[in-house]
Amino acid sequence: MKKVINNAEQVVEEMLQGLVLAHPQYVKRVEGFDVLVRANSPVQGKVGLVSGGGSGHEPSHGGYVGRGMLDGAVAGAVFTSPTPDQVYEAVKAVDGGKGVLLVIKNYTGDIMNFEMAAEMADADGVKVAKVVVNDDVAVENSTWTTGRRGIAGTVFVHKIAGAKAEQGADLAEVQKTAEKVIANVRSMGMALSPCTVPAAGKPSFTLAENEVEIGMGIHGEPGTHRESIRTADETAAHLLNKILGDIALNAGDEVAVMVNGLGGTPLMELYVVNRKVAALLAEKNIKIAKTYVGNYMTSLEMAGFSITVLKLDSELKELLFAPADTPALVQF
Amino acid sequence: MANGIAAMEALADVIIANKEKLTELDAAIGDADHGINMTRGFEAVRTKLAAAKPEDIGGLLKLVGMTLISTVGGASGPLYGTAFMRAAVVAHGKTAIDTDTAAQILNAAIGGIKDRGKAVRGEKTMLDALEPAYEAFTQAMAKGASLTDCLTLATAAAASGVEYTKTIIATKGRASYLGERSIGHQDPGATSSYLMLATLTAFAKEQEA
Numbered sequence: 001m002k003k004v005i006n007n008a009e010q011v012v013e014e015m016l017q018g019l020v021l022a023h024p025q026y027v028k029r030v031e032g033f034d035v036l037v038r039a040n041s042p043v044q045g046k047v048g049l050v051s052g053g054g055s056g057h058e059p060s061h062g063g064y065v066g067r068g069m070l071d072g073a074v075a076g077a078v079f080t081s082p083t084p085d086q087v088y089e090a091v092k093a094v095d096g097g098k099g100v101l102l103v104i105k106n107y108t109g110d111i112m113n114f115e116m117a118a119e120m121a122d123a124d125g126v127k128v129a130k131v132v133v134n135d136d137v138a139v140e141n142s143t144w145t146t147g148r149r150g151i152a153g154t155v156f157v158h159k160i161a162g163a164k165a166e167q168g169a170d171l172a173e174v175q176k177t178a179e180k181v182i183a184n185v186r187s188m189g190m191a192l193s194p195c196t197v198p199a200a201g202k203p204s205f206t207l208a209e210n211e212v213e214i215g216m217g218i219h220g221e222p223g224t225h226r227e228s229i230r231t232a233d234e235t236a237a238h239l240l241n242k243i244l245g246d247i248a249l250n251a252g253d254e255v256a257v258m259v260n261g262l263g264g265t266p267l268m269e270l271y272v273v274n275r276k277v278a279a280l281l282a283e284k285n286i287k288i289a290k291t292y293v294g295n296y297m298t299s300l301e302m303a304g305f306s307i308t309v310l311k312l313d314s315e316l317k318e319l320l321f322a323p324a325d326t327p328a329l330v331q332f
Numbered sequence: 333m334a335n336g337i338a339a340m341e342a343l344a345d346v347i348i349a350n351k352e353k354l355t356e357l358d359a360a361i362g363d364a365d366h367g368i369n370m371t372r373g374f375e376a377v378r379t380k381l382a383a384a385k386p387e388d389i390g391g392l393l394k395l396v397g398m399t400l401i402s403t404v405g406g407a408s409g410p411l412y413g414t415a416f417m418r419a420a421v422v423a424h425g426k427t428a429i430d431t432d433t434a435a436q437i438l439n440a441a442i443g444g445i446k447d448r449g450k451a452v453r454g455e456k457t458m459l460d461a462l463e464p465a466y467e468a469f470t471q472a473m474a475k476g477a478s479l480t481d482c483l484t485l486a487t488a489a490a491a492s493g494v495e496y497t498k499t500i501i502a503t504k505g506r507a508s509y510l511g512e513r514s515i516g517h518q519d520p521g522a523t524s525s526y527l528m529l530a531t532l533t534a535f536a537k538e539q540e541a
Contacts, residue, residue: 054405077372079363080405108505109407112448116401116410139509146508197364200355204364219363221506222513 001196001203008198012055012075019062023327026066034082035090036062037072047165047174048072048094051103051158052087053110054079056197056300057218060155063328069162070103070326078197078300079219081109087117091126099127099171101178103157105150106134129171131178133157135187135308137246138215138223151218152260152297152308153185156320159329163322181316186247188239189306191216191262192229195299214238218262218299218306232269236276239307244284247311251285256292256320258308263298265305270294273305289317296328333427336392337381339535343396344374344381346531347524357520361507365406366520373404373412390424393417393437407505408521411445411458418444431479438466438486449504456502456514458521461493465529480540483533490526497522 005011012034019036020029027036035052042048051061052074061073071094076082091100100121104114111132118128135153161178169177191213194203197220204220207213212235215223230238249255259274261267270293281288289312297306312320324331347354347370354367377399386392397416400409418440426433442462446452453463468489472482497519502508507519 076405077365077369080365080369081407081409083402083405083409085402107407108449109405109410112407112410113405139511146504149509197368199368200359200364204359217506217509219506221363222510 001201003196003198005198008201011198012077015055015058016062016075019327026325026327027062030089030093033086033089034075035072035086035093036065036075037090037093038065038067041071041094042096043071043094044096045098045168046096047098047169047171048091048096048100049103049158049162049165049174050074050087050090050094050100051154052076052082052090053105053107054081054219056195057297059295059328060297061158064155064158064326066324066326068166068322068324068326068331069158069329078199081107081113084113084116084120087114088120091117091121091128092124095126099129101161101165101171101174102128102130103154103161103178104130104132105154106132106147107149108146127171129175131157131161131175131182133182135182135185136189136217137186137242138188138217149217151187151189152258152306153182153187153310155258155296156185156256156308156310157181159324160316160319162324163319166322177315177319181310184247184311184316185308186243187306187308188242189216189218189260189262189304190214190223190235190239191302191304193264193303195220195263195302197300212304216302216304218297220299220302232272233276236273236307237280240277240280240309243307243309247309249284249286249311252287254287254289254312254317255281256290256310256312257281257288258292258296260292260297260306260308261295262302262304262306263295264301264303267294270305273307277307290320333386333388333392335539336386336389337384339532340381340392340396341378342531342535343528344378346527347371347374350524350527354520354524357518357523360517361502361510361514362520363506366408366524369404369406369408370524373400373409376403388424389426389429390420393420393423407449408524410448411521414444414448415441429479431473431477431482434479434482435466435470435473438462438469442466451504454500455504456497456500456507456519456522457504458519458525460497460500460519461490461522461525461529464493465490480533480536483529483536487526487530487533490529494518494522494526
């Protein structure tokens with residue numbers, strides 16, 4: 001597998017160095033840790049937002065550190081949750097006296113590591129709250145699962161809870177807003193081709209030439225089923241219908257849409273998907289208040305995409321449209 | 333204490349030697365990183381052991397646990413890290429392992445994994461290797477078996493537990509997203525637990541010989 005890397009063991013370290021060199025006005029490194037925080041951290045009198053997870057999902061999460069979104073991002077090894085000591089350092093570095101909200105994607109490892117970090121911070125007297133994002137409708141919640149996975153909808157949590165914190169809300173209020181986003185956001189993805197974890201050196205699964213995986217997770221973990229590739233319109237309709245089957249939307253409701261590339265899909269194809277998503281929502285008289293098309297939550301070089309729909313109310317809409325100034329998302 | 337350090341080095345060796353096997357097992361039902369993460373952790377353990385002078389087995393196990401927590405990541409880091417930390421508590425002040433201490437260590441480690449992972453047996457996890465192992469160990473102990481005999485029976489039970497994981501649906505961890513498709517594959521966490529137990533058993537036998 002060809003990759004533009006120097007050494008598989010150094011990928012995360014070298015990426016973080018490059019990111020800080022590219023965006024010194026936004027982020028700085030917490031010395032000795034795989035943690036990026038705002039250049040002006042800690043922001044006094046503001047609730048801090050910390051997210052993170054395995055690397056390989058860039059620009060998540062380091063790309064969203066900046067005004068209006070995150071205060072800190074913790075980078076684990078590729079597709080591997082960061083360790084508790086790393087998360088704990090991020091919490092300490094961003095705490096401006098009003099407490100810290102941890103935004104966790106729903107994976108067993110992430111939850112355990114972030115919980116251990118929260119226990120450490122608690123022992124230090126830092127107020128910590130947490131929310132768990134579980135927007136992926138591909139895998140139904142049942143007794144057979146540990147719940148749904150957290151995928152691209154997490155970016156909406158960063159955006160909206162980040163804006164809430166920027167307004168000066170307290171920790172409980174920011175947590176409540178984040179939970180409202182989580183309750184109203186749904187996503188589903190699919191993959192055309194696998195990705196290769198640098199340290200593994202080979203793909204974690206294979207797909208036949210004409211085959212796609214529907215419901216693919218963002219770590220190459222299998223989805224609901226495999227099928228022969230269909231048109232962009234048919235695939236987009238399938239994913240969107242699964243999403244709409246899971247959240248109550250009525251004619252006249254307003255939503256935000258994200259068509260997210262998994263890393264190896266041209267923007268051209270993402271726009272083709274977005275065309276169909278917009279048309280299907282228009283048919284149902286659902287109003288799209290804002291659309292994001294691009295690579296927001298990737299899976300290394302995997303080809304494929306996910307669709308995210310966030311149902312808006314007046315609070316969520318206002319916060320979604322609030323300014324953000326980060327390496328990967330700038331809004332005025 | 334040289335024995336204890338050598339035993340932990342043997343654990344590191346077996347995990348590192350099985351890096352690819354564990355990763356392949358994980359690729360089939362998870363996210364293909366178990367061997368990679370465990371190897372990173374145990375390489376750090378080996379480095380720490382080279383410099384460490386723990387005074388008792390508790391201190392040794394704590395060193396291993398802390399190192400795994402801060403280097404492994406994923407789910408295995410907190411789970412194995414917590415297991416070793418809990419085992420360290422019952423081994424505090426001990427400089428040798430007898431049958432009773434070994435049983436307490438195993439029991440404490442299992443308790444740590446259950447608490448941290450909020451898991452029970454039968455969910456296709458490391459507990460499916462470790463709990464049968466503990467039962468076999470304590471049954472043998474009740475009959476007055478030696479430490480190595482208890483360990484040998486525990487290891488055999490863990491091996492059966494690993495085989496059992498092939499027949500059940502995963503309900504914890506990323507493999508759970510596969511539902512019925514996880515049937516037929518053995519659990520990588522149960523496998524690494526078995527490997528560690530088998531290694532400690534072989535080590536104890538060498539000491540006895």
